[in-house]
Amino acid sequence: MDSQGILLLAVNALFGIANVLSGTFVGVYLWKAKNDYAIIGWFTLVTYLAMALTFWLAGKWVKEYNKMNCLRVGVAVSAGFYMMVLWLGSGSVNHIVPLGMVQGISSGLFWVSFNVVYFEVTDPDSRDKFNGWAGLLGAMSGIVAPWISGLLIVTLGDVLGYRLIFSISLGIFLLGVVVSFFLKKRKIEGKYEWFLTVRCLKQKDTPWKRVFMALVAQGFREGVFGFMIGLLVYISTSSEGSLGNFVLINSAVSLISFWAAGRFIKPHYRKTAMLVGASMMVLVILPFFWKLNFATLLVFGVGVSLFLPMYTIPMVSAVFDLIGSDECSVKQREEYVVLRELGLNAGRILGVLLFIVVVSFSTKPMVLNVLLLIIGSSPLVSWLFMRKQLTPNKA
Template identity: 75%
Template sequence: MQTNQTNQTSVKSKGKLDAQAILLLVVHALFGGANALSGTFVGVYLWKAKNDFTLIGWFTLTTHLTMAITFWLAGKWVKEHNKMNCLRIGVSISACFYMLVLWMGTSSVHYFVWLGMVQGISVGLFWIAFNVVYFEVTDPDNRDRFNGWVGLLGACAGIIAPWISGLLIVTLGDGAGYRLIFSISLGIFLLGVVVSFFLKKRKLSGTYEWLLPLRILRQPQTPWKRVSLALLFQGVREGVFGFMIGLLVYISTSSEASLGNFALITSSVALVSFWAAGRFIRPSFRKKSMFIGSVMVVLVILPFFWKMSFSTLLIFGIGSALFFPMYSIPMVSVVFDLIGSDDESAKQREEYIVLRELSLNVGRVCGVLLFICVISWSKEPLIINVLLLVIGSSTFFSWVFIRNQLPAAKS
């Protein structure tokens, strides 16, 4: 039976989001908007400096490794100190990342390891704090709704920001265009820091247990073994598709404007699908929803075997935008419901969130390592397509491992 979660300031109406949850959505939207404006083009920026898939793979790998370490170390901060400062510093370091890229210019390609570390630290600090506060301001009744709004706002940012960025880069040229969009992102991140001060300081309780994730996974009957494997497979896809699809769009069209149009179209579809999924998916439907979503996002990869072009990439993008919310919203909700399933785990929410993020990042690292190994061996189109299909199929294995946990989420 679900228990009342710790540190909630009031009893929320069933299914409704309170003011703090809405404010957290605003902070998330600003963070996501700034990343959508420039993050979509970071891989392209590095690619134009040096046409090397492997280099971009190592940049991404460094980011995920640093992110995993940051999650584990920052867990103590968010549990025993001010988690809101952790969130603010994460946003601030994201701004610093774009300042560094602006300062280094095209020579950024020579410092990709250090830039990956800065990005990993910024993302790690933001998400460990965000996820803890997210757990505290939501409950099983409104968690799917909150996740739907997260996706909805992310889709809105994806519609507008990359399209504007692509237009500016094409209009102003590489140098001025990239400087402008990175500068605007910097400003939005700083605005996110300001807005975050309106979030209430959260109460603190307990002492951080550094090795709790390991202790949990060593328990023989814990559902976290299956859940962690599901998260690992989810991370495999995220680690590679997060940078590879946008890069393939640019390579196919040689135009940042086309990448912006791609993001506009696919995010418009995601806007509708996240709204529908957040509104209509209920705990009792999570199992079927995740199955449909996990299978369909694999099937939409198959057109690549016919031809890798803007058209087939668009088919993939629209299909993923349409069906991925059916997979991702239940996935997020069931994990956080498990964290809040009893008083003991709710009190150790920081450690469980670290376990969640470590599982995701292990998957991301594995996915990127596989990508680097294969790309170093061959860059033939057929090999790349098979690689994308193998990596993309990880969503189905994610559903296989978590499916028995899904009925337990019914409230």
Template identity: 60%
Template sequence: MQKAHWADRAERLTSQSWLLLAVHALFVIASSLSGTFLGVYLWKASHNFAAIGWFTLLTHLCMALTFWIVGYVVKKGYTLLCFRIGIALSAGFYAIVLLLGTSAVHYIWLLGLVQGLATGLFWLVFNVIYFEVSEPDTRDRFNGWMGIFGAIAGMVAPWCSGLLISHMNAERGYRMVFMISLGIFIAGVVVSFWLRQRRTEGVYEWRLPVRILQTKGTPWRSILGALAAQGFRESVFGVMIGLLVYIQTGSEMKLGNFTLITSAIAFISFYFVGKWVKPSWRSPAMLLGTVALIVVILPFFFGLSYMTMLIFGIGTSLFIPLYTVPMTSAVFDLIGQNEESVRQREEYIVLRELGLSAGRIVSMLLFIVTVSVSQDPLVLNILLLVVGSAPFVCWLCMRGYLRSMAGQREKMPRREVTR
């Protein structure tokens, strides 16, 4: 009984973990309120897939550069300052959209740079703090809760945005949504002041990504391939799905309903995955999620409609936690495997983000080339299938590491290297 009680305590999240989840929830709510409809807003002003693709590509490029450069600043001990600047810049991004209005589509380069800088700052520091406040025993649970809060935000925020836009003059509704997002981002900055700054160690190693790639036998080589595959899927699907729902329905309200339904499914799925999936089950869980994510794309070939989009959305929401939770937890476990990597946690998190960014950039370049050549439904469906099959590559790259870690689990100490 005492051993079981100790294990239960070990798997509980700390107060700092809950604070970080709160900041993340505010960030996701603000992003979901406006981000879901930002692509639609730019589409209505331009009716140009390629323009939206260029905005997204610039965002990814600026994010990657931000990860690499700001890693040095974070290593110097300015972790929380960078975190707050990232959230504040996200608020600034929507302030710029408010000022530019429908002419924002003519300033794609400015929007991409600001969004990339803001997002890069936030996610780099978020992942550093996440690593510091979590342990191997709590990561799956933390990721489960993060998915739950993200799903709740995905349920409520876009639906409320769709309701506002549909019941107000469209331009006025969009401006109201962007203003609310701005206010929630500011609230996120305020809550971040309760997070504790942790001591950093050592000097920032600028060339760590190159050194890791040159090191023979390191699991990071295959994991970087998996991360690139993960980012490859995220980029195009992040742009296309909401936009296709709007194009098929012509209604912001129906897009809000779509996100409400799919996020409700994700809420349930993330809860059970975070609760039940243990480190030893990560490989089979990830394989199941990967296969399902590919299968749910196939209905598009029977006709692109709101119903087939809904089938895709529900299937994705049901199975994506099986893919993302094991992937995220395993990578951060690798960062915490020894004292040297813990001391260089900032560099390794930059390495992780650069892997994801590489996949996102290649994916978005493929998207821009494809839609510039043809926007035929069959061509778009093939593009979605190709991009949507990337999780299988991700699993192939991860399976060896996941199995080896599951086998070593019983021999390892209960707790990770102390930070």
């Protein structure tokens, strides 16, 4: 990787550190204000709806204007989210719609620009390595940041502890904006095609139909598991410190697994690696049916940390290889990045909607376990749609 790739990793790492530092505890913060799964589900749903719309609208910005400014604004709006939480305090639970919108807008602006620049600074031979490094840095931040956050909350108390970690996140986001100015201004090319997603999915025999469904299945799990597991750890232990330790242990495992996956997963191993990763991510949910406590949650967390890289690295690399498969796709890389993100967010929205419907009727342990198993089995569906695309030189 060249210096631009390394700088992009640095910006991604800072964005990740700030989000992990406080984002791990946002769901807990809302839960402590009001013990209601549905409230957190609605907050998450608004976030993903705003994110999807932002991706689609911001596609024109990154295509025709300065994509680096889009990335910087995304980081700055993330800082704004934590400023709002600090200002609203415990009343945040009464403002989940505007908070979810701000968080969704920030994520949409950051990731649409990040993913386009990621495509431009990598190639098929370096993408697995880049993804491995990104996961490695994410794991390193996960080892330190949530543990520190949990320790501060336990030591300083709810009010001061949460205010401090949200303030630290705000500062790290601002540092990320500063570092982003060292990234070069990217070349502008062409006009944004607003409805490429519709046109592409209407085409016969296009691999994007299979890939889009695989992305929906991937997002279906991410939408719920992204907030639910951390919340269950807190509910089981009633301690932010235990949640910090949970994330620390899992991130330490991820540190090793992402390093190994980034080093050893090559294009011709992607199909097998993704199947193994997806299968194991489903199997580690089964201990919940024996007993849902910190121990079984830790078994789940460690298992996912071990095998998630085998699932995500082939998935991400194969999709971006498809974007770069011909000259026409490369010229419309921004539109295809938006298509990818719309697929992921469609899945996230569907997953969260199912979650809200179920918990509105029942929150019994068995009901939640069955729900988690159904949603958590979607990586296998994702593999089924992706398996043809995981073969090298497939377009």
